[in-house]
Amino acid sequence: MTPHDILIIGASVAGVRLAQTLRRRKYPGHIRLLDAEPGLPYDKPALSKEVLAAEGPQADPPVLIDENQLTALDIELLQGCPAESMDTAAKTVRTPAGELAFTTAVIATGATPRTLPTFADLDGVHYLRSRADAEGLRVALENTRHLAVVGGGFIGGEVASSARSRGIEVTIIEAAPRLLARTMPAEVAHEVAELHRANGVSLELGKSVSYAVGEGQIDQIVLSDGRTLEVDTLVVGIGARPETDWLEGSGLHLDDGILCEPDLRAEGASDIFAIGDVARWRDPHTGEYRRLEHWTAAREQAALVATNICAEASTAFTTTEYIWSDQHGVRIQHVGHIGSSLTRTSNKQGGLLFTHFAGAEIVGATGFDASHELLGVRQRLTAAALDRRTQASTGPVSGR
Amino acid sequence: MNLVNRRCGVVPLLRLKQIHSGTRPTTTTTGRDRTIKEEGDPVSYSVEINEETCNGYGNCVVAAPEVFDLDPDTNIAVLRDGHPADNDDEALEEAEADCPVRAIALHRK
Numbered sequence: 001m002t003p004h005d006i007l008i009i010g011a012s013v014a015g016v017r018l019a020q021t022l023r024r025r026k027y028p029g030h031i032r033l034l035d036a037e038p039g040l041p042y043d044k045p046a047l048s049k050e051v052l053a054a055e056g057p058q059a060d061p062p063v064l065i066d067e068n069q070l071t072a073l074d075i076e077l078l079q080g081c082p083a084e085s086m087d088t089a090a091k092t093v094r095t096p097a098g099e100l101a102f103t104t105a106v107i108a109t110g111a112t113p114r115t116l117p118t119f120a121d122l123d124g125v126h127y128l129r130s131r132a133d134a135e136g137l138r139v140a141l142e143n144t145r146h147l148a149v150v151g152g153g154f155i156g157g158e159v160a161s162s163a164r165s166r167g168i169e170v171t172i173i174e175a176a177p178r179l180l181a182r183t184m185p186a187e188v189a190h191e192v193a194e195l196h197r198a199n200g201v202s203l204e205l206g207k208s209v210s211y212a213v214g215e216g217q218i219d220q221i222v223l224s225d226g227r228t229l230e231v232d233t234l235v236v237g238i239g240a241r242p243e244t245d246w247l248e249g250s251g252l253h254l255d256d257g258i259l260c261e262p263d264l265r266a267e268g269a270s271d272i273f274a275i276g277d278v279a280r281w282r283d284p285h286t287g288e289y290r291r292l293e294h295w296t297a298a299r300e301q302a303a304l305v306a307t308n309i310c311a312e313a314s315t316a317f318t319t320t321e322y323i324w325s326d327q328h329g330v331r332i333q334h335v336g337h338i339g340s341s342l343t344r345t346s347n348k349q350g351g352l353l354f355t356h357f358a359g360a361e362i363v364g365a366t367g368f369d370a371s372h373e374l375l376g377v378r379q380r381l382t383a384a385a386l387d388r389r390t391q392a393s394t395g396p397v398s399g400r
Numbered sequence: 401m402n403l404v405n406r407r408c409g410v411v412p413l414l415r416l417k418q419i420h421s422g423t424r425p426t427t428t429t430t431g432r433d434r435t436i437k438e439e440g441d442p443v444s445y446s447v448e449i450n451e452e453t454c455n456g457y458g459n460c461v462v463a464a465p466e467v468f469d470l471d472p473d474t475n476i477a478v479l480r481d482g483h484p485a486d487n488d489d490e491a492l493e494e495a496e497a498d499c500p501v502r503a504i505a506l507h508r509k
Contacts, residue, residue, distance in 0.1 A: 020497075024490075045500055062502060295500065296459065324457055324500070331455060331475070349473070371456030371475035382462060 004029035006309070007093060007100055009083045010108030010243075011035035013043060014276030014298035016064040018106055021306035023073040029103070031075045034095065036082035036109075037130060041065055045295055047134040048155055049326055052162035054138060061131055083109070086250045088269055104271045106305060107247075107258060111240035111277040111293060116150065118209055119234065124218035126235045128155060137235065144168050144233040148221055150209060152179035154325040154332075156237035157192060160201050161327040171202040171229060173221075178205055182239075185338050188354055188366045192332070195368075199328040240293060242278045256280055257291045262316035264305050273309075275301040284316050285388070296322045318388060320381045321364075331371060335378040336364025347373055445492060446507045449477050454503040463494035477503065 006022065008015045011033050019031050035041055041064040051059050070077055084094045092099045113127040126137045137159075141147070147163045149156045152174030160170045174181070179196075180189045193203055204223060212234070213220040221229050242257040253259035253267045257280030264281050266272040274281075276298040280291040292298075297319050304317050325332045339358040346352055351369035355362055355377065364381070367374035447467065456475035460468040471478045489508075496506040 017497075024493075043500075296498075299498065322459075324455075326455070333457070349475075351475075369475065371458055372470045372472040375458040375461055375470050378458060378462065379465065 004103040005101065006031050007102035007105045008033045008108060009093060009105065010110055010276070010278075011037075011041040011064075011077065012108065012110050012276065012298075013064060013295055014110075014302045015106070015108035016041050017299045017302035018108065018275060018306050019075045020065065020069075020073065021303045022310065023075070025306055025310040027306070027310055031073075032100065032102075033075055033077045034081050034083055034093070034100070035077060035079050037132075038080040039131070040067070040079075041077070042131055044129075047131065048128055048158035049162060051131075051134045052138050052141065052159060053165050055142075055166055058135060058138070061134070083246055085246055086252070086272075088251050088272060091271070102271075104309060105273070107266070107272065107274045107278055108276045108298075108302070109243040109246070109278050111242050113236065114239050114241055116209075116236050116238065119212055119218070119236065122212055122214055122218045123216055124214070124231075124233050125212075126233065128159065128235060128237065129240070137233075140233045141166060141168060146230050146232050147171070148173060148209075148229060148231045148234045149237060150234065151237035151239070152176065152181070152203075152205070153183070153237060153239065154180070154323070156235070157196065157327045158325055159235050159237060160196060161199070164199055164201060164328065169202075170200075171204060172196065173204045173207055173209060173223065175208045176206070179203070183338075184334070184366065185342060185354075185356070187342060187344065191352065191354075191368060192327070195328055195330055240277065242280070242291070244278060255289075257289075259289060261314075263308055263314040264301055264317050265314070273305045275305055281317055292319070292321065294321060294323050318385050320378060320385050322378060331369050332367070333371065333374045334364065334366045335374060336362075336381045338366075339363045345373075445489075447479060447492070448505040448507070449479065450503040450505070451476055453501045454499075455501055457500050459498035459500065460495035460504055463498050464491040467492060468495060 006029060008018055015033060019033050022031055042061040043064050046061040051061055078097060081095050081097050086093050092101050113129050119125040126140065127133060128137060141163055145168065147168050147170045149160050149170060149172045152172050156172055160172055163170050178186060178189045179192050196203060208224045210222045210224050212218050218231055218234055221231050244254050244258060247254060252269065257278055258274040259267045260274050260279050260281040261267060262282055262284040264273050264275060264279055266274055277293045279301060280289045282289050300319050301317055304315060308315055320336060322335045337356065339356040341357045343355045347370050349369065351367065353370040353373045354366040356364040362377060365374050365377040454476045456470055458470055460477055461470060467480060468477055469480050492506055496504045
């Protein structure tokens with residue numbers, strides 16, 4: 001048996017999980033993990049929560065793998081080593097450390113924040129993606145009285161919550177008429193909006209920032225309705241785009257991510273896979289391409305690809321989507337999809353569960369401090385997905 | 401599709417229950433800790449849940465439903481009573497690794 005060299009490009013949750021799972025599956029070859037950032041690989045969910053909320057000493061995000069584990073699992077980590085380009089024919093990746101050859105490559109380069117040209121060249125404007133971003137913002141918040149958050153998604157809401165916990169005045173500015181417009185139904189968004197208002201966050205919905213004022217440092221912003229807000233610090237949280245610029249010209253199919261087969265193999269390439277935020281795979285049941293930016297999905301994709309590589313299998317990826325967000329001390333969780341109708345129920349602790357229906361079928365749920373109730377829906381949806389996967393792996397399914 | 405191991409000692413995820421169905425672990429509980437022993441198998445675990453850090457995400461229950469549950473009153477993870485039918489080490493290790501706040505510590509004895 002020839003040992004195979006696996007090159008994992010990206011050392012966030014997906015890349016690290018892949019390396020760990022390969023070893024658990026007794027993968028015998030060389031595993032090389034490429035991290036564009038310095039330091040040990042770290043977990044991102046804490047960046048908008050504990051790391052930002054910390055006053056005084058720095059709070060580092062948890063590491064995903066430490067030196068002892070890297071040694072024990074025989075994983076070579078190249079730190080501060082971004083991939084610059086890939087030659088899919090020669091099977092090499094160009095990096096500052098030279099050309100790295102691979103037998104199998106797994107791309108896990110994640111996503112990068114979408115930027116707003118309105119705020120170019122102004123200090124005090126922050127984006128949040130990396131450990132360095134979070135530390136920079138945490139320090140800036142020490143001298144911030146007025147924070148503006150542009151974007152009413154989950155990240156913006158968590159930044160707002162963390163800043164409020166430090167006594168900072170916060171305004172969320174969202175161009176859509178409500179929060180979470182891309183992902184959640186109006187009833188759920190209303191609940192999140194009420195949570196922010198109850199905790200002293202000002203919401204400017206249906207408005208955008210026309211321009212920013214300041215000499216070097218941001219000072220004021222002017223909203224689309226003409227009003228002016230005093231601002232010391234501004235955070236832009238308007239979503240992310242997959243990190244695929246370095247793959248332009250590689251021959252891989254790029255379209256809002258790396259287009260992949262149902263088993264996460266890059267289209268047209270037999271030994272290149274994509275996992276995590278960067279992967280846009282074809283759902284075999286619907287024929288549609290999907291891309292997720294979820295911690296849980298990234299880990300599931302990594303585990304699947306590791307298993308497929310070791311077993312020389314091509315099991316399709318399926319998932320029961322699950323996300324969470326902690327805002328103002330309330331645990332918001334969502335599982336599955338949103339449907340055409342929903343019900344709203346309270347639990348005895350005062351938590352709230354929205355159950356999403358497509359016709360009579362439950363397709364998802366959103367909970368506010370309703371972990372137990374949400375888990376019930378999640379297990380039900382997970383069992384259904386497992387049934388579908390078992391069917392798909394044991395033979396053709398008729399009637400689809 | 402054939403999921404049988406060909407190269408790396410793979411235990412396909414979907415086959416775990418079949419592979420492990422022959423063992424019947426017994427459990428002993430001390431407070432919130434539980435030692436899980438598999439008959440005829442020297443491996444045992446103690447499972448610790450940190451109630452301070454647990455946020456009720458439920459990932460442990462999805463990974464190892466025979467071992468973990470969420471308390472309906474507190475929304476905090478708890479160890480299930482009774483005799484889990486097939487809590488294999490992979491599921492337990494998944495549960496430990498899947499916790500977003502690392503509230504689960506698995507001690508292999």
